[in-house]
Amino acid sequence: MDKNSEKKTFEQSITELEEIAAKLENGNVSLDESLELFERGIKLSQSCRHMLDAAEKKVSVLMTNEDGEIVKEDFTGGEQ
Amino acid sequence: MSLEVKIATVSQINGYVKKILDHNIILNNVWIKGEISNFKRHTSGHLYITLKDEGGVLKAVMFRSAASSLAFDPSDGMKVMARGRISVYEAGGAYQLYIEEMIPDGVGELYIAYEKLKKQLESEGLFDEEHKKEIPRFPSRIGVVTAPTGAAVRDIINVITRRYPAAEIILYPALVQGAGAALSIVRAIEYFNAADCADTLIVGRGGGSIEDLWAFNEEITARAIYASHIPIISAVGHETDFTIADFVADLRAPTPSAAAEIAVPSVLELINRINASHNRVTRAMTARIENGRLTLKRFKMRTPKDRIDEYNLRVDSLVKAAEKSVGMKIMTLKRAFSEQAAKLDALSPLQTLSRGYSIPTRGDGSVIRSADEMKQGMEFTLRLRDGSRECVVK
Numbered sequence: 310m311d312k313n314s315e316k317k318t319f320e321q322s323i324t325e326l327e328e329i330a331a332k333l334e335n336g337n338v339s340l341d342e343s344l345e346l347f348e349r350g351i352k353l354s355q356s357c358r359h360m361l362d363a364a365e366k367k368v369s370v371l372m373t374n375e376d377g378e379i380v381k382e383d384f385t386g387g388e389q
Numbered sequence: 390m391s392l393e394v395k396i397a398t399v400s401q402i403n404g405y406v407k408k409i410l411d412h413n414i415i416l417n418n419v420w421i422k423g424e425i426s427n428f429k430r431h432t433s434g435h436l437y438i439t440l441k442d443e444g445g446v447l448k449a450v451m452f453r454s455a456a457s458s459l460a461f462d463p464s465d466g467m468k469v470m471a472r473g474r475i476s477v478y479e480a481g482g483a484y485q486l487y488i489e490e491m492i493p494d495g496v497g498e499l500y501i502a503y504e505k506l507k508k509q510l511e512s513e514g515l516f517d518e519e520h521k522k523e524i525p526r527f528p529s530r531i532g533v534v535t536a537p538t539g540a541a542v543r544d545i546i547n548v549i550t551r552r553y554p555a556a557e558i559i560l561y562p563a564l565v566q567g568a569g570a571a572l573s574i575v576r577a578i579e580y581f582n583a584a585d586c587a588d589t590l591i592v593g594r595g596g597g598s599i600e601d602l603w604a605f606n607e608e609i610t611a612r613a614i615y616a617s618h619i620p621i622i623s624a625v626g627h628e629t630d631f632t633i634a635d636f637v638a639d640l641r642a643p644t645p646s647a648a649a650e651i652a653v654p655s656v657l658e659l660i661n662r663i664n665a666s667h668n669r670v671t672r673a674m675t676a677r678i679e680n681g682r683l684t685l686k687r688f689k690m691r692t693p694k695d696r697i698d699e700y701n702l703r704v705d706s707l708v709k710a711a712e713k714s715v716g717m718k719i720m721t722l723k724r725a726f727s728e729q730a731a732k733l734d735a736l737s738p739l740q741t742l743s744r745g746y747s748i749p750t751r752g753d754g755s756v757i758r759s760a761d762e763m764k765q766g767m768e769f770t771l772r773l774r775d776g777s778r779e780c781v782v783k
Contacts, residue, residue, distance in 0.1 A: 319555070320527045323662060330666045333673035336680075343677050350670035357663045361555050361656050368546055368558040370537065371580070379580060384537075384546075384560055 319360045326353040400479065407477035410484060416475040421486060422494050423447065425467045436463065440471065440486065449473070449486035460599065460629055461493055468494040492599070499599055503606050507633055510608075515615045516636045522620040524640055524651065525588045530557045531652055532587030532619065534577040537562035541595040541624070541645040548649035553656050559587055565594035570604035575613040582617055590617065591648045592634065593624030605632035614638055624648030742774040749780075 317325070329350040333343055370384035397405070410416055423440035430436055434453030439446050449471060451459075463469065473488040492500050510516065531549060535541050537560060549558055561580060564573035574592065581587045592614065594602070604610060605625045614621050614637045623638035624645040635641040642648035742748070749757040749769045757769060767782045 318527065318529075319659075323659070323666070326663070326666045326670075330669035330673065333670055333677070336673070336677065340677065340681050343674065347670060347674040351667070354663050354667040354670070358660065361659060361663075368550070368560065370560040370562060372562075379584075381559065384558075 317356075319357060322353050322357050322360070326350055326357060329353065399482070403477055403479040403482055406484070407479060410476055411474075413475075418472070418474060420470055420472045421447065422468070422470045425463055425469055426465050428463055428465045436488075438463065438488070440469075447486055448483060449488050451488035451491065455489050458629070459491060463491065470494050470500075499603060499606075503599075503633065506606065506608055506611070507636065510611055510633065510637065515611060520615070521639045522618075524620050524622060526654060528556055528588035528653060530559055530587045532577075532581040532590040533558060533560045534563050534574055534581075534590060534592040535560075535594050535645070536565045539595055541593060544644075544646040545591060545624075545649045548646050549653050552650065553653035555656065556653050565604060566597065566601045571607040571610045574604055575609050578613045578617050578621070581619055585619075587619055589652050590619050590621045591624055591642075591645070591652055592621055592638070593642070593645050593648060594626070595645060596626040596630065602626050602630060602632055605634035607633070610634055611637045622648045622651055739774070742772065745774075748772040 329346050332338060333346055333350070338346065368384040369381045371379050372382050374380050421440060423442050425438055426441050426446070427439040428436070429438075434456060436451040436456050438449045438451065440449050441447070451471075451473075469491050470493075471486060471488045471491040473486050473490075475484055475486055477484045514520070533542065533545055535545070542560065546558055546560075549556055559581075561577035563577045564570040578590065578592065581590055594605070599606075602625055605623070611633045614623070614634055620639045622640045622642050623632070623635045624642040624647065625632045625634055626644075628643040631641075640651060642651050749763075749771050751757060751769060757763060763769070763782050765782055769780055769782070770777050771780045
């Protein structure tokens with residue numbers, strides 16, 4: 310995952326979602342604003358779920374190749 | 390007087406000997422090595438041991454509180470080093486060793502080295518809380534430094550993939566015991582830091598003897614952990630094993646599985662959290678809309694159209710009221726009419742006719758009221774109950 314990507318991290322997303330919920334519950338926002346918040350909140354909850362769903366388990370192992378470089382390979386082991 | 394013999398009781402003598410031994414500085418805190426025999430673990434948790442060597446035996450007891458921190462299981466025939474005080478068990482009339490700590494012999498030197506390094510690093514501030522980094526709550530990549538085979542790596546992978554499949558696990562296969570193990574661990578930590586390819590590191594191995602765990606007690610390992618900018622969870626051996634690595638690490642986990650539990654959140658808990666927020670958002674929005682609808686309603690009441698509607702309603706009800714009162718009037722009239730009709734009926738001549746009377750009238754319909762009016766030969770009409778007849782006066 311790219312650190313510099315525009316995509317929000319899971320942590321940022323769930324935090325924002327919780328803030329939006331609190332703001333909406335507070336009720337001190339205009340109808341227009343709350344509609345915007347609502348839309349954003351639903352989008353965030355979907356993307357949060359998506360972030361957890363989308364990732365399948367990935368286990369890799371670092372190996373040294375012939376040139377002495379460390380490369381990532383799929384790890385299938387754990388075997389004795 | 391000079392022949393007088395001082396006679397002491399058993400208790401007095403035992404108490405006296407105990408006092409002497411207890412005040413002896415050497416016997417107060419002494420390391421003793423020997424072989425375990427007659428090992429007994431009492432149900433109370435206290436351990437009863439006889440230490441022996443070629444020349445003799447020494448009774449020893451290790452109370453539960455001290456025994457609970459033992460890092461190994463003592464058994465008969467095992468060579469150990471025990472530290473404690475020598476004192477007298479007065480009821481038994483025997484002196485014995487009260488063991489505070491005990492380690493397998495042969496690791497005595499390691500143990501001393503461990504204590505020395507621990508003190509040194511502690512004084513340098515390597516264990517300081519302020520230096521400890523926070524473990525990321527939602528890591529996307531977990532670096533694992535351990536042996537590529539065995540229970541530790543399996544446990545870590547199993548727990549992480551079960552709890553939080555969103556995280557990638559990157560294993561750096563390291564030597565975790567024997568010659569070169571410490572260096573191998575150091576290289577792994579340095580690699581992850583240089584490549585910056587993990588959010589959290591788990592460094593550890595499964596249980597073993599103090600020699601097996603030694604790589605985690607070496608200075609280079611400790612310093613590499615300290616230098617890591619990636620937060621490190623240490624997971625060495627069992628619950629009771631404390632290595633130097635544990636003290637330096639940002640967080641110590643009692644076992645490799647526990648390290649995995651700490652490293653990642655549970656996806657189920659997160660889904661619950663997301664759902665809860667989702668529900669809060671929808672509930673708040675529904676309430677907001679309902680609220681808005683009510684406001685709108687109040688607002689609409691003031692428009693002309695609604696006033697018209699309101700008037701229409703009033704007109705309707707007035708009409709209804711009017712209809713009601715007109716109906717009443719008609720009813721009253723009807724009742725009056727039928728009363729009048731009844732009266733008329735009573736006065737009607739037809740009633741009289743039916744009783745047998747008849748009315749004579751002239752051709753123009755006027756009633757003949759006296760016999761004088763009736764001349765001979767005069768024609769008149771006689772009206773009876775059920776009809777009339779033309780008649781002539783004789």
